[in-house]
Amino acid sequence: MSKLTVNLVEPVFTTTYRVIYGDTDAAGVVYNANYLRYFEIGRTEMMRAWAMPYSAIEELGCVLPVAESYLRFKAPAAYDDLLAIATSLVEVSKVSCRFHYAISRCGEGERPVLLAKGFTVHACVNRQGKLTPFPPVVLEKIEAILEKGAASQQNG
Template sequence: MKDHSHISSIRVRYADTDKMGIVYNGNYLTYFEIGRTELLRSMGLPYSKLEEQGIQFPVIEAHVEYKVPAHYDEILDIRATCSLKKGLLLHIAYEITRGTTLLTTGYTIHPFIGIRTGKPMRPPAFFMDIWESRESEHFIHKEIRL
């Protein structure tokens, strides 16, 4: 199974920065969420559709590596790349860049959870149909979110 990628762009808000004038470290997880949400939306799998189908994707693991700080008013690209691990977990890797400079990398891991049961489940058929229909595509999009 191939990985699927999406690139979203954001502008750093003043509220995202700390007293040192750089993006507060916890906000990178919010940026990861933006990347993840837009990646799934670009695949035809917005969270609202998944929830209507009785599925949730909680974060069970998150990892962030800070390389270079970001600052107020900069435009950042968030590249989110999704893969299925062991056929049961979504692994989403992230790269946040400013132009050609790599600022932050990381990943999150998400199980498929049934809303009614609260228990892990296999990816449902509708999800796999969409996933497999995208395998032959070079799946990168760019969207500006200012």
């Protein structure tokens, strides 16, 4: 049993995704590696909504490759399931950041069912692949997400 823990922290960004047939395997369930794609969807949409699009970060000369990932499966998803991808930023340093995720099936009128949870850690690297600090504007925007969560905890 893994000792890794995944807890979403405020603020939590949620987006939805409808499973397409091409996401499934011969058993009729979502192929395991697609959950990392779903994490990417959640992270990308969160960054677009609350910080800046990845394309803007890349224009500043940085890319954010996955340096570490963890995924814990709880239940399978299938074709045409509507998924809720909940994403939270939980940690930021000068050169990396960590996101946590929870993916649930969210059928209309049904209680959500947790399907998978996990995390990704991203390094900030330049175009030559060398670890580099986040550009100040990027660091400011992603730290603001953490500060928003800290403020809500103090007020809650």
